Amino acid sequence: xxxxxxxxxxxxxxxxxxxxxxxxxxxxxxxxxxxxxxxxxxxxxxxxxxxxxxxxxxxxxxxxxxxxxxxxxxxxxxxxxxxxxxxxxxxxxxxxxxxxxxxxxxxxxxxxxxxxxxxxxxxxxxxxxxxxxxxxxxxxxxxxxxxxxxxxxxxxxxxxxxxxxxxxxxxxxxxxxxxxxxxxxxxx
Amino acid sequence: xxxxxxxxxxxxxxxxxxxxxxxxxxxxxxxxxxxxxxxxxxxxxxxxxxxxxxxxxxxxxxxxxxxxxxxxxxxxxxxxxxxxxxxxxxxxxxxxxxxxxxxxxxxxxxxxxxxxxxxxxxxxxxxxxxxxxxxxxxxxxxxxxxxxxxxxxxxxxxxxxxxxxxxxxxxxxxxxxxxxxxxxxxxx
Amino acid sequence: xxxxxxxxxxxxxxxxxxxxxxxxxxxxxxxxxxxxxxxxxxxxxxxxxxxxxxxxxxxxxxxxxxxxxxxxxxxxxxxxxxxxxxxxxxxxxxxxxxxxxxxxxxxxxxxxxxxxxxxxxxxxxxxxxxxxxxxxxxxxxxxxxxxxxxxxxxxxxxxxxxxxxxxxxxxxxxxxxxxxxxxxxxxx
Amino acid sequence: xxxxxxxxxxxxxxxxxxxxxxxxxxxxxxxxxxxxxxxxxxxxxxxxxxxxxxxxxxxxxxxxxxxxxxxxxxxxxxxxxxxxxxxxxxxxxxxxxxxxxxxxxxxxxxxxxxxxxxxxxxxxxxxxxxxxxxxxxxxxxxxxxxxxxxxxxxxxxxxxxxxxxxxxxxxxxxxxxxxxxxxxxxxx
DNA sequence: CATGAATGAGCCTTCATTCAT
DNA sequence: AATGAATGAAGGCTCATTCAT
Numbered sequence: 001x002x003x004x005x006x007x008x009x010x011x012x013x014x015x016x017x018x019x020x021x022x023x024x025x026x027x028x029x030x031x032x033x034x035x036x037x038x039x040x041x042x043x044x045x046x047x048x049x050x051x052x053x054x055x056x057x058x059x060x061x062x063x064x065x066x067x068x069x070x071x072x073x074x075x076x077x078x079x080x081x082x083x084x085x086x087x088x089x090x091x092x093x094x095x096x097x098x099x100x101x102x103x104x105x106x107x108x109x110x111x112x113x114x115x116x117x118x119x120x121x122x123x124x125x126x127x128x129x130x131x132x133x134x135x136x137x138x139x140x141x142x143x144x145x146x147x148x149x150x151x152x153x154x155x156x157x158x159x160x161x162x163x164x165x166x167x168x169x170x171x172x173x174x175x176x177x178x179x180x181x182x183x184x185x186x187x188x
Numbered sequence: 189x190x191x192x193x194x195x196x197x198x199x200x201x202x203x204x205x206x207x208x209x210x211x212x213x214x215x216x217x218x219x220x221x222x223x224x225x226x227x228x229x230x231x232x233x234x235x236x237x238x239x240x241x242x243x244x245x246x247x248x249x250x251x252x253x254x255x256x257x258x259x260x261x262x263x264x265x266x267x268x269x270x271x272x273x274x275x276x277x278x279x280x281x282x283x284x285x286x287x288x289x290x291x292x293x294x295x296x297x298x299x300x301x302x303x304x305x306x307x308x309x310x311x312x313x314x315x316x317x318x319x320x321x322x323x324x325x326x327x328x329x330x331x332x333x334x335x336x337x338x339x340x341x342x343x344x345x346x347x348x349x350x351x352x353x354x355x356x357x358x359x360x361x362x363x364x365x366x367x368x369x370x371x372x373x374x375x376x
Numbered sequence: 377x378x379x380x381x382x383x384x385x386x387x388x389x390x391x392x393x394x395x396x397x398x399x400x401x402x403x404x405x406x407x408x409x410x411x412x413x414x415x416x417x418x419x420x421x422x423x424x425x426x427x428x429x430x431x432x433x434x435x436x437x438x439x440x441x442x443x444x445x446x447x448x449x450x451x452x453x454x455x456x457x458x459x460x461x462x463x464x465x466x467x468x469x470x471x472x473x474x475x476x477x478x479x480x481x482x483x484x485x486x487x488x489x490x491x492x493x494x495x496x497x498x499x500x501x502x503x504x505x506x507x508x509x510x511x512x513x514x515x516x517x518x519x520x521x522x523x524x525x526x527x528x529x530x531x532x533x534x535x536x537x538x539x540x541x542x543x544x545x546x547x548x549x550x551x552x553x554x555x556x557x558x559x560x561x562x563x564x
Numbered sequence: 565x566x567x568x569x570x571x572x573x574x575x576x577x578x579x580x581x582x583x584x585x586x587x588x589x590x591x592x593x594x595x596x597x598x599x600x601x602x603x604x605x606x607x608x609x610x611x612x613x614x615x616x617x618x619x620x621x622x623x624x625x626x627x628x629x630x631x632x633x634x635x636x637x638x639x640x641x642x643x644x645x646x647x648x649x650x651x652x653x654x655x656x657x658x659x660x661x662x663x664x665x666x667x668x669x670x671x672x673x674x675x676x677x678x679x680x681x682x683x684x685x686x687x688x689x690x691x692x693x694x695x696x697x698x699x700x701x702x703x704x705x706x707x708x709x710x711x712x713x714x715x716x717x718x719x720x721x722x723x724x725x726x727x728x729x730x731x732x733x734x735x736x737x738x739x740x741x742x743x744x745x746x747x748x749x750x751x752x
Numbered sequence: 753c754a755t756g757a758a759t760g761a762g763c764c765t766t767c768a769t770t771c772a773t
Numbered sequence: 774a775a776t777g778a779a780t781g782a783a784g785g786c787t788c789a790t791t792c793a794t
Binding site for chain 3: 588589590591592593667668671672674675679682683692709710712713715716717718719720721723724725726727728729732733736737740741743744747748
Binding site for chain 1: 777778779780781
């Protein structure tokens, strides 16, 4: 095996490969040995790049938060709200497995650190705000309630393992969401 | 007089007291010793009522699924759709912490058994179907897409730790949801 | 195996059996697994009685310090100084192996905690003072220099592995030591 | 020009720098990484000069045994026995820290190889005999018991961490030792 | 029934050692 | 010659589980 040229690059590669494990089994159920095996290195190497299991997990979360921006960046623009919702949903549905795993990892992370103190962490706060900002901008939502509403809906969409199992009608869902957003002005 | 009259009753009591632990720390992070201590018995006793940690956890999930019906049963009836949505949301929000913990436990359960094979389990399928049936009936939704939509929204509402942290405007959300349901017919 | 009746008694028994290991191999070379095997219990049991390897070692040292009093207590009294020296040397020589091991353990302990801060520890200070007090009393030495002299000689006697290997002439040594003590007054 | 002119010279330099580590922490507690860092090279370099940790340690002990002759060689001669004892003690006391570390290292070495088989090793036997020969010659002792006696005393003097901590009266000790040696003839 | 001491497999982590560069 | 990334066996410690009381 040739010597690794870029330490940090390799670190990210390890994180990348670790994601699956943590998502599937959960932090407490993942052993460093199993992880090393899955990733294709020795436990010693893992500890060469990460000071501990917890540190690895934390870096994984931070890394994933970054990666997600790339998912969102793929979204094409459009004049039409319903079209934008549609594309967003389509993107999520196409990556549902990945997104669901993401949710799983985040939940673990939350438990690991306590949900009450979670949002005091810089990584977490930033990630979340970036996410909300993106949503608001892309969907052109300026109102908090509407944003929360859409956000809840989307979170549910990607969190619900039952829905995960089936095909939803992206078109109908888009219509409902777009209408809800558009209607909002009537209720203020 | 014997302390415990009903073996099964006591079993449920133990499960009940175990819920907090599993919800807060996650299956893999809960030790039988810690659990026993939290519940106030010895580990031996725990093993007298449950054959293993996994069995205990499984029974906990089944038990919780039952308990949730009691939450739903508290919901008063109403002619008005928006009012019904409103009451449902209010109920969820009043029990947000409990409901969120529930989500956490289910997540663990899912991972323990693999999400792909999850719905082949009788307990799980039944639970879920009961939940969907209740929603459809209570909100008077006969269409699958609408049901999925509302279900997604609700799942997100109770799963999202960020939303968990803040107060949402139940009123506005109710309006949006009720409108979305009502509007549905236009898009079929 | 019957349940242990006296927790503390058993703890001491474990310490007692541990002594050999630490003396022979040195703290850093003793593994908990090897120790458990030598002692005849499982590692789990070891940790049931001692919170850590270090704690075990510390308790061992404290326990040994106590045990040594029993060795000294066996010494019969005598009017004659040379006789007393003689009996002391004989006792040491008869237990040379044990005493040497003791020295080994103490040295390890010293290194573990840093020799500079060693005598700030209560256990250590007390042990040492008890030892010196006993020597002074038994040999009737009131002067510090003489005591240090005898102490040095004795420490060397039990520390020197070369001397350990051979028989020394207890009689001659006694004469030399007794004379040295008696002579002391001439040099003050 | 190559940085290291003499391979063997550099080896000794590495040993020299290693001494502190082993003396302070004990063989088992010293890691090759820590050693490399302390010495200022990479672990790879360490393994370039020594085939293993154990080999390094063994060479260290042999090297130190040689070095000690230099300490002894510094001793000036004198007609007067008490003066010679006095100078010897003074030398030891001035180098007490170094000498004590030496003792620690030897203890480790002894344990590593088993004290019972220790004197079958050539290095060890030679070292010890050189030491005894020097003592006998310098102090003019021809009798084994006397030599053992003085030897015990000196070993104790440098081994006892308690005495290490304080100042002894070199003058008084010299008097006692010299007298003991001189007196010896009376007791044969 | 209830207890908690005992067990040992398995976890996280370290460390002597190797080897490609 | 020198480096340090990579390895995996082994160490300290935990924990699900059993069982004598």
